[in-house]
Amino acid sequence: MRDPANNDERIEALRQALHARGLVLTPQRRAIFRAVLDIGEHPTADRVHAALRRRRIRVSRATVFRTLEALAGMGAITKACHPGSSVRYDGRTDRHHHLVCTRCDRIVDFSDAKLDALPVPDTAGFGFRVNELRVQLRGICEQCREQEEKA
Amino acid sequence: MRDPANNDERIEALRQALHARGLVLTPQRRAIFRAVLDIGEHPTADRVHAALRRRRIRVSRATVFRTLEALAGMGAITKACHPGSSVRYDGRTDRHHHLVCTRCDRIVDFSDAKLDALPVPDTAGFGFRVNELRVQLRGICEQCREQEEKA
DNA sequence: TTAAGTGCAAAAGCTTTGCGGGTAG
DNA sequence: CTACCCGCAAAGCTTTTGCACTTAA
Numbered sequence: 345m346r347d348p349a350n351n352d353e354r355i356e357a358l359r360q361a362l363h364a365r366g367l368v369l370t371p372q373r374r375a376i377f378r379a380v381l382d383i384g385e386h387p388t389a390d391r392v393h394a395a396l397r398r399r400r401i402r403v404s405r406a407t408v409f410r411t412l413e414a415l416a417g418m419g420a421i422t423k424a425c426h427p428g429s430s431v432r433y434d435g436r437t438d439r440h441h442h443l444v445c446t447r448c449d450r451i452v453d454f455s456d457a458k459l460d461a462l463p464v465p466d467t468a469g470f471g472f473r474v475n476e477l478r479v480q481l482r483g484i485c486e487q488c489r490e491q492e493e494k495a
Numbered sequence: 496m497r498d499p500a501n502n503d504e505r506i507e508a509l510r511q512a513l514h515a516r517g518l519v520l521t522p523q524r525r526a527i528f529r530a531v532l533d534i535g536e537h538p539t540a541d542r543v544h545a546a547l548r549r550r551r552i553r554v555s556r557a558t559v560f561r562t563l564e565a566l567a568g569m570g571a572i573t574k575a576c577h578p579g580s581s582v583r584y585d586g587r588t589d590r591h592h593h594l595v596c597t598r599c600d601r602i603v604d605f606s607d608a609k610l611d612a613l614p615v616p617d618t619a620g621f622g623f624r625v626n627e628l629r630v631q632l633r634g635i636c637e638q639c640r641e642q643e644e645k646a
Numbered sequence: 647t648t649a650a651g652t653g654c655a656a657a658a659g660c661t662t663t664g665c666g667g668g669t670a671g
Numbered sequence: 672c673t674a675c676c677c678g679c680a681a682a683g684c685t686t687t688t689g690c691a692c693t694t695a696a
Contacts, residue, residue, distance in 0.1 A: 368670085370676070390660075404678045409661060423578035425595060425631060429685070430660060431580045443623045444576060452623070456616045464632065465607045471637030472594045472603070478631045480576055481615065486622030519695080521651065541685075555653045560686060580660070581685060
């Protein structure tokens with residue numbers, strides 16, 4: 345997600361998606377969206393807010409929460425599944441998979457052609473309309489392992 | 496998780512796991528553990544606390560939070576990955592998979608032999624020690640779809 | 647005696663909501 | 672004018688922490 349040309353495309357797509365709903369791409373929305381794409385690491389709302397402040401972009405916390413929720417609602421970004429206690433947003437909307445550290449809740453993207461080719465299993469009877477299949481590899485990340493060794 | 500004989504086995508296993516760490520299976524810990532197993536639906540700490548109160552079992556909120564965290568830490572239960580904003584616990588520790596509703600954060604277990612047989616992809620270079628592979632099917636649950644149709 | 651365990655209440659962290667003022671069509 | 676939009680502050684959740692008291696080895 346550090347391809348600036350692609351980011352421009354996605355911002356343009358966002359503008360259109362907003363417009364289709366009678367909404368506007370404000371400077372705040374643009375900045376919040378860009379921040380999620382730039383940070384990459386499945387940030388929390390608070391992390392996005394902090395990143396914006398560091399860049400001297402003034403946006404209120406409430407607007408960050410509202411906007412991230414709205415962007416996720418219209419599919420411009422997604423919510424990442426995680427074992428922790430605050431919502432994590434994901435700039436990627438394409439099919440991909442996650443390594444999840446069960447110690448520190450870190451989430452790292454990875455891709456795997458075989459996994460991408462997996463057919464969605466039959467889950468009729470559960471009443472779900474399934475939109476996508478994602479694989480999670482749960483484990484312990486390098487940093488947590490190092491910390492563990494000290495103790 | 497509604498097999499009472501199995502629950503008894505698991506409580507006995509928990510007693511031993513605690514004992515191995517110099518800890519004790521107190522009435523509170525037993526009740527909290529049983530509640531997670533009985534509820535089944537990947538409850539939050541607060542949901543466990545409410546369930547216990549409904550059964551007239553008095554346990555403080557702090558103890559519920561502390562205990563669930565400890566049980567997860569020693570592997571007696573797990574944390575479920577979810578897109579929401581509060582920790583979800585899972586009584587199951589065996590390999591299984593989840594349907595996740597991206598609208599209401601409902602989590603439903605499902606099993607699939609083919610998925611269980613999936614080899615863990617090569618993720619050398621990420622520094623993770625991977626312990627398990629889980630598949631998530633993200634979508635919209637029946638209740639949310641019905642609600643959607645009304646609107 | 648000592649360490650573990652719990653409840654309570656306060657603190658801390660995360661998220662939503664209500665409202666007032668601003669702004670663009 | 673009328674929505675939309677944002678910031679602010681308050682309210683509402685969720686989770687952790689400090690402390691006092693109890694209990695069991």
